Amino acid sequence: MKLQQAKRHQVKLRLGLSGASGFGKSYSALLLAYGITNDWSKIAIIDTENGSASLYSHLGDYNVLSLEAPYSPERYIEAINTCEASENIEVIIVDSITMEWSGSGGCLDMHSKLGGRFADWSIVTPRHQSFIDAILKSNCHVVTTVRKKMDYSMDRDSNGKTKVIKHGLKDITREGFSYELTVDFEIINDKHLAKVSKDRTGLFTNKPEFIINASTGKKLIAWCNEGISIEQITQEIKNCSSIIDLKHIYDKHSSVQSEIKSLVLRRKEELEALKNQLIDQKEIVNPIKTENNGIDS
Template identity: 45%
Template sequence: MQLRQSERKRAKIKMALQGSAGSGKTYSSLLLAQGLTNGDFTKIAIIDTENGSADLYAHLGQYNVLTLTPPFTPENYMKAIDVCEKARMEVIIIDSISHCWDYLLDYHASLAGNSFTNWAKITPMQKSFTDRILQCDAHVIATMRTKQDYVLNQKDGKYIPEKVGLKAVQKDGLDYEFTIVFDIDIKHFAVSSKDRTGLFMNKPEFIINSATGKKILEWCNSGTNLQDARNKIKECTNLEDLKVLYNQYAQWRELLEYNFKQQKDAITSQQHLLNPQNFRNNGSIHYQS
């Protein structure tokens, strides 16, 4: 048993695309996969649960299709992932994982007994499915359908339903498991609602293309040695050099934020000690308020 420094090595991206019907999730997924494979469609597999929609874009290239039919159990999804992984696919598109959640909801409704306690039978099935995606030795792009969500707000003594945005047809919180989540609207514009890479967060909406996938691939393959980055931060002796590194490692700020803060405090403290105005005539330190 041994501790080690955290490090990201040639990551396999796990990402999700969520949008309503007609938003272009399947097409966008294929373009992302094209970039992730450097244009080699033979290394792309689509697990299709959408009645053959995966074949609509065969003109793009010779990608592989695995048609999944009901029942859409977590076990059948996992078997499909196994098939793709054994075939050494570099990108697996699961289009979509919403059918799995629909199945689990129906299964839960069919169980006799207490509805609340019956979730103890459903949760392990969902977790196994999620873990299989996250542990897959390939890039995974999962699509999720969305529907308009509503809340009841009280107004003039009456409860009135109000729109609060789109909600993915999947277990609440599943989006937190992915490295990147793109929300796609009906005009095919995408924004990132979750992004651990730092590549797309807080950026204007855009239309996904193969260059987007290429950009993600470069991030995956950069495999920055975080220890080297931390060492460079620690070696900084002035705030100007530290700022240069802060901009250089923009995509890893979430992982290095503490190191930047720690070194900034150390440099600021050192500069304070070396400031002649902070010494009294007898050499003792004088801290200015």
């Protein structure tokens, strides 16, 4: 445990787009993704909305992965891994994550089939968390969309009568997902106007409602690219000549350790192999010197 000076590293975006049906989540996500990549072929959309992702094929040659029921966390993870396996993909759009929670074979369905008891969440929750981890640890930028529904409660008024209270629209996914995001946009009407509900970038905080488009993505990728890049750190690791220096690099870049750990371990193995090779060469040279000394005497 030690204090370190804060350093700004380049990051991968974790974006959320929420809104009611028909408010333009898929369309907005595609435009935003294009602003990030400036290349439609580098975008993959995981479509759980009955082929709706292909409705916008006129925009460009983006990639579509159709995902049908059962909407288990594991099938979502497999879809994300499939997109990541393509070296060309830079942005993954998960449209939508709602089905992983409330769709056929999703978390609520699994919980119900287990018996619907509180204790059954101990089985479902780790599977759901694995899905969240797949999003957070992805080596691509990830845009998620989520449906909203009206949230109600039954309350009693001052006369003791029961009445229905509307609490506004609520995301159809497990509560707390937005805390994991870099930016969370809410599309508020069928005119596609959006507002930000969470913004770690500061780019959209206290700004008026706006329509998400490619320029939104360009602003976000410019923010992402500030600071030290993974490519620069990779070069540092490759140039490292001792295990002590390698440990220093790993400790210095604590915020991206999960991304550089495999590179560090690989370089450590290379340095250890080089060290063993030098020891072997020294052992070969020393007996020769001893033999020569015996002849000279």
